[in-house]
Amino acid sequence: MNDYEVIDILLVEDNPQDVELTLRALKKRNVLNPVHVAEDGAQALDFIFCKGAYSSRDFKNMPKVIFLDLKLPKVSGLEVLKAIKSNEHTRKIPVVVVTSSKEDPDIKAAYELGANSYVVKPVEFDEFVETMKSLDYYWLIVNQKL
């Protein structure tokens, strides 16, 4: 499972179509960094904190950015966000909240918990990438593998 060591982007998303469209959007915009997809909140936490199936992962190799859907099975996105932001090692990882709607009341809650940005799910892919661009670390991610 050495792949995990070089993960730059953690995508937490349960909807396989959204996963496909997201990955396609990233690829299309030349974001070629290694992406790991967690299908629910529990899996995401296991990955981040190297537990369960990911217990052999090196905790030091943190993802550079986390795309976090808020509506997740098992553990909700807000809970995952809370766990990340309340751990001093993971607190600094930028978390981009991915939401279905900009009217989502959870956006406010996510900001309060320390989310760095949010992006409305890719009804339009351009929108998605523009958001990525607005984040300081975008070029970092993009440039590394270019």
Add this chain to the structure above:
Amino acid sequence: MLNTNLGQAINLDMSGIFFSIIDKFDHPIIILDAKCMILYANQIFIETIGFCSEDLMGLSFFNLVKQEEIKDIRQTFENCIKYNSSGFNLQHKIINGKEGFESFKTNVVLQKNESNQSILILHLQPIKEFIEFIEENKKKELCYEVLAEQVSDSFLAHDFEGRFLVVNEQACKSLRYSKEELLNMSVTDIELDYDLKSAQAEWSKVKPGEGFTLYGRQIRKDGTIFPVEIRFGCSYWKGEKIFLAMCRDITERKKAETELKEKEEFNRLVMDNLPIGIAVNSVFPTVNFVYMNDKFPHIYRVQREQLEEPGSFWEVVCEDADFRSYIKKRVLDDIASGEVGRMMWENIPIVRGGETRYISAYNIPIPGKDLLISTVIDVTDRVVAEQILQQNAGRLQMLHEIDQAILKGFTQLEDIGELAIKHISKLIELNQASVAIFDFNCKDLHVISEINGVKSNTVFMISKADYKRLSILKDEMILKNDEVFQKLPSIIIDICDLKEGFSYIYLPLLASDKLIGIINVGFSNEKDLEDQKIQIIKEIATQITLAVEQTHLRREMELHAVKLEERVRERTFQLESANKELEAFSYSVSHDLRAPLRAVNGYVQILIEDYESILDDEGKRICSVISSSAKQMGQLIDDLLSFSRIGRTNLEPSIVNMEQMAKSIYYELTSENNRNNISFNVENLPDAFVDTMLIRQVWINLISNAIKFSSKRESTVINISGMQQGDEIIYSVKDNGAGFNMKYVEKMFGVFQRLHSVKEFEGTGVGLAIVQRIINRHGGRVWAEGIEDEGATFYFSLRCREENSYE
């Protein structure tokens, strides 16, 4: 000593007594026969001449006298016998054993015995004593004469026959006789009410040197009569017993006495007829009266004799032993204090035969004596008047308090009842009282409060039949003794614990003819059932009824309020759950509905991008329609969600500079190119106190509408203005765009209502609905005016800045 010859000379039978009498004489007495031989000499004679009696017998009297006097003595004796006469006096000397001779004045009495022999009885009086007697009398005579003229009273001296011997000038003046006339008159001539014989009986008892006072009336020469005080005594004058009367005319004194008497009588009349009781009495150790006027016992309603009994005062005056010891202690303490200020006792109830009268007493100590002047007045009328006044004041106060209580809204029937009982017992002396009030359904009877009855706040269940029976009693009743048990149903008697022997005032409490309660006030004495009391109780009953009604109403209101509150809570809960459902729904709309939309859009995009070469134009167009429809649906969902959220979010008002906001939004909504075509005018817009985020949405929607609907004009004119009208500020956004038909103005603010086709102007039809919702939440109104193809004006009003004016 008895000479044997004497037996022959005088009657021997008599001799024993005779001689024993003579022997007791304190002057010498000697008896001689006709030849002057000594027959008998008494003890004093023997002692005087110093002979022993044996030597004396048979001697001639002449042996005892001086030789030169014998001749004169013999001559006297012979004359005596010769003329057979007594009463000869002679002066001579006689042998005295110690000093030779002593002079005597001798009285010679001739006595004949049965044999007609003469015997001589000689009574010898020592000459010294005799002279003294004479001189004494001479002196007295002179004294009488002199003194008689010195005294201011009448002086009258008379002999045993009443003949006047000496009278003074004053006597003449007083009796208006001359001295000569008076000296020829006797006592009976001037003294009225005088009987000589009984007077003489009195006079004979008088001894010289003794005196007494007597009163009589004397008559003057002119027949006028005047009262006299006589100092009466006796004396000897010229050897005779005379009687001396010092008479004082007491006409003036009598007059004065009469006047004094009359004055006293007048004073007594005044004192006895005063409206106050006055007495002079001691207090310690017991109350003893020196004086009391008639009113004094009268005020205490006792007899004078009862009070005059020493030490009886407290028992007589106070019937009740407890009260007696109380008032006695109080009065005695006050008097003992010596403070005059404490010696007044006001409004003291004195009960006599069941009737109470009030007295006020004031005591004044008499200086230097252990006596007090006690005054006492009956103040019953005043006290009763005061009591009535007080009662009236109390009534008013009570009515006022009950009014207050009603206003304050006693929620507890018990409180009303207690208040009523408190006031009834304050205003009326009573022996029992109870207030019973039915509950709302008239099933329970609450005995709320009472005196001497059952325990307070007892609840009795009563049957419908009982209530019916009670309801019939709609008039107040005055029930004396037995009537209570005849006229009242037993349930009342039981519940209110009515007692035998008591009299009751029964009052039903009626609210609109419905029996809501009962008042019973009991008296141990049927005399106490006065009209005034009944009136008071009636007043209270009226007030209580009002209070109870008020309480009932209040309780009903409270019940309603509680029900209402419950309903509100229920509704709120329903609303809240509806809201939650809506939120859940919104959430799922925003997530779940969007997911497939995204998929549709995303995959169409893939189709367009990856399969461009195999899609003909029509295929591409179809893909484009699918894509834009999906996007539009996404927009609809967003608008709908934001619309629904406006109703739910809390307002957070602050002061907003509306002009600046409108301008900045205009700039956000337009590019420079757009603006070249638009004349955008904002007049001085007043600030508003509103939720910033929401009002921003209003401006966005209105300005973007204005731009959108006038976009087809060659040049667009948008005017934004605001002005205060009354307590509102009215803002307006006017454009020269497509306008609208006023026919449809009502529809304009409905959700998804559009007056133009999407082809003409795109949009979801939610914008104005959101505007209306936001403005309504701020308490304002929204309206529009428009003319087709000419333009439209949208207005909204906001209340002038009033903090805390939003929910």
